Amino acid sequence: MKISLTLSGGGVRAVAHLGAIKALEEKGYEIEAISGTSGGAMVALLYGHGGTIEEILSLVKSFSYKDLLHFDLSSPGTLSNIKESLREFLIDRKQEIPIEICATNLKTGEPEYFSGNLLEATIASSSIAGLFPPIKIGENNYIDGGHSDNLPTKNFCKRFSKNISINVNFFEQPKNMRAFEVWKAGFTIMLRSNMIHSRELSDIHIPLKRAGEFGLFDFKSINKLFIAGYEESLRYLQNYTRK
Numbered sequence: 001m002k003i004s005l006t007l008s009g010g011g012v013r014a015v016a017h018l019g020a021i022k023a024l025e026e027k028g029y030e031i032e033a034i035s036g037t038s039g040g041a042m043v044a045l046l047y048g049h050g051g052t053i054e055e056i057l058s059l060v061k062s063f064s065y066k067d068l069l070h071f072d073l074s075s076p077g078t079l080s081n082i083k084e085s086l087r088e089f090l091i092d093r094k095q096e097i098p099i100e101i102c103a104t105n106l107k108t109g110e111p112e113y114f115s116g117n118l119l120e121a122t123i124a125s126s127s128i129a130g131l132f133p134p135i136k137i138g139e140n141n142y143i144d145g146g147h148s149d150n151l152p153t154k155n156f157c158k159r160f161s162k163n164i165s166i167n168v169n170f171f172e173q174p175k176n177m178r179a180f181e182v183w184k185a186g187f188t189i190m191l192r193s194n195m196i197h198s199r200e201l202s203d204i205h206i207p208l209k210r211a212g213e214f215g216l217f218d219f220k221s222i223n224k225l226f227i228a229g230y231e232e233s234l235r236y237l238q239n240y241t242r243k
Contacts, residue, residue, distance in 0.1 A: 001028065001029055001030065001162065002029075002030045002031075002032045002160070002161065002162070003024075003029050003030070003031060003032065003160070003161075003162045003163065003164050004031070004032060004033040004034070004035070004156040004157075004159070004160040004162070004163045004164070005021070005024070005031045005033070005034045005035070005044075005163075005164055005165075005166070006034075006035045006036065006040075006151055006152055006153045006156060006163060006164070006165040006166070006198075006202065007034070007035070007036035007037070007039075007040030007041075007043055007044055007165075007166055008036075008037060008038075008040050008146075008150050008151045008165070008166060008167040008168055008169050008191075008195065009036075009037040009038025009039050009040050009041070009125075009126075009144065009145065009146040009150050009169060009191065010038070010039055010040070010150075010167075010168040010169035010191070010211065010216065011038070011039055011215070011216030011217055011218075012039065012060075012214070012215070012216065012217055012218050012219055012221070012222065012225065013039065013168040013169060013208075013211040013212070013214055013216065013218075013225060014036075014038070014039025014040050014042065014043055014168055015039075015057070015060055015222050015225040015226050015229070016166075016168045016208045016210075016211040016225045016226065016228055016229030016232075017036075017039075017040055017043045017166055017168060017229060018043060018053050018056055018057055018060075018226055018229065019225070019226045019227060019228065019229025019230030019231070019232075019233060020166050020206060020208065020229045020230065020232075020233035021043075021047065021053060022053050022230050022233075023229075023230050023233035023234040023237060024164070024233065024237070026234070027234075027237050029164070031047070031097065032097055032098075032160065033097050033098040033099070033100070033156060033159070033160055034047055034048050034097060034098075034099055034100075035099070035100035035101070035102070035113075035152045035153070035155070035156050036100075036101060036102070036125075036152065037101075037102045037125055037144075037145035037146050037149060037150050037151065037152055038125050038126045038128075038144050038145055038146050038150070039126065039168075040166075040168075041101045041102070041121070041122045041125040041126060041145065042082075042086065042122055042126065043056065044099055044100075044101065044122075045086065045090075045099060045101065045118055045119070045122045046059070046086070046089060046090075048095055048096060048097050048098070048099035048118075049089075049090055049093040049094065049095050049096065049099075050093050050094070050096045051089065051093070055089075057222070057226060059085060059089055060222060061222055062085065063082065063085070063219060064219055078132065078133070079123050079126060079127060079132055082123070082126070083119065083123050086119060086122065086123075087119060090119065095118075098115065099115065099118055100113050100114065100115055100152060100155060100156065101113070101114045101115075101118055101121040101122050101125050101145070101152075102114075102125055102145035102148070102149050102152035103121055103124040103125040103127075103135075103137075103142040103143070103144070103145045104142060104143050104144060104145055104146075104147040104148040104149075105140050105141075105142055106134055106140065106141040106142060106143055107140050107141070109148070110148060111145060111148035111149035111152070112142070113152060113155055114137075117137060120135060120137050121137065121142075123135050124137060124142035124143065124144075124145075125142075125144060125145040126144060127142070127143050127144050128143070128144045128146070128147075128187070129143045129144060129147060130183070132144075146169075146187075146190075146191050146194075147190070147194075148194065149194060149198065150169060150191040150194055150195050150198075151165055151167060151194075151195040151198035151199065151202075152198070153165050153198045153199075153201045153202050154197075154198065154201055157201045157202065157203070162203045162204070163201070163202050163203050163204075164202065164203065164204045164205075164206065165198065165199065165201075165202035165204070165205050165206070166205075166206045166208060166233070167195060167199070167205070167206070167207050167208065168208045168211040168212070168229070169188060169191045169192070169195075169211075169212070170188065170192065170207075170209060170211075170212030171185070171188050171189060171192055171212075172184050172185055172188045172212070172215070172216070173185060184215075184216060187216075188216075204240065206232075206233055206236050206237075208228065208229050208232050208233065209232070210228035210229075210231075210232050211225055211228055211229060211232075213228075
């Protein structure tokens with residue numbers, strides 16, 4: 001069955017999307033188009049350019065919190081190292097299926113959906129406000145797509161016969177009342193709220209709740225996230241086919 005696939009943001013939790021894609025492929029689903037926000041945008045970019053699950057997983061394992069996420073709430077960091085890694089991955093690769101990346105326009109406050117300039121759009125889509133600087137594309141500045149549309153289904157559900165959306169982001173209760181913990185809780189509440197309508201547009205929505213057990217920046221749990229995404233998606237798809 002041919003489908004379009006929409007992947008939510010959720011930081012490192014987006015690794016669970018790779019496990020979900022493995023399950024979809026095993027069940028005979030053919031992904032003919034892919035969209036995503038933030039971490040989901042990175043997976044969409046790489047998979048849409050022919051990256052295999054193994055290749056993408058290997059690339060993600062080369063990332064680290066220490067090397068790539070230099071930030072605090074008073075001094076935004078940079079995604080330049082991630083951008084360079086993505087650029088190197090894409091060398092000599094051609095886009096194989098339609099890709100759509102969501103980023104938030106800082107001038108309008110609205111989501112915009114990119115089908116070109118995809119590397120810049122992906123970095124913009126991943127630039128969480130306050131943690132990373134906005135990315136300028138053309139005449140406008142953009143921040144993380146999760147601020148406006150964390151599950152960009154609305155265009156794909158009109159263009160393709162069936163859309164499957166996958167969410168890896170869930171409310172993250174603060175461990176204490178320190179600024180960063182409270183910020184994370186507020187951020188996940190915002191993401192959850194702006195996905196309500198998007199979930200309803202999908203033909204099939206798969207919530208990977210086990211991914212929510214891991215932190216937004218838990219680079220040490222990449223293998224566990226992949227396995228969780230695979231096992232939970234496989235179980236969901238098996239139940240779905242029985243209905």
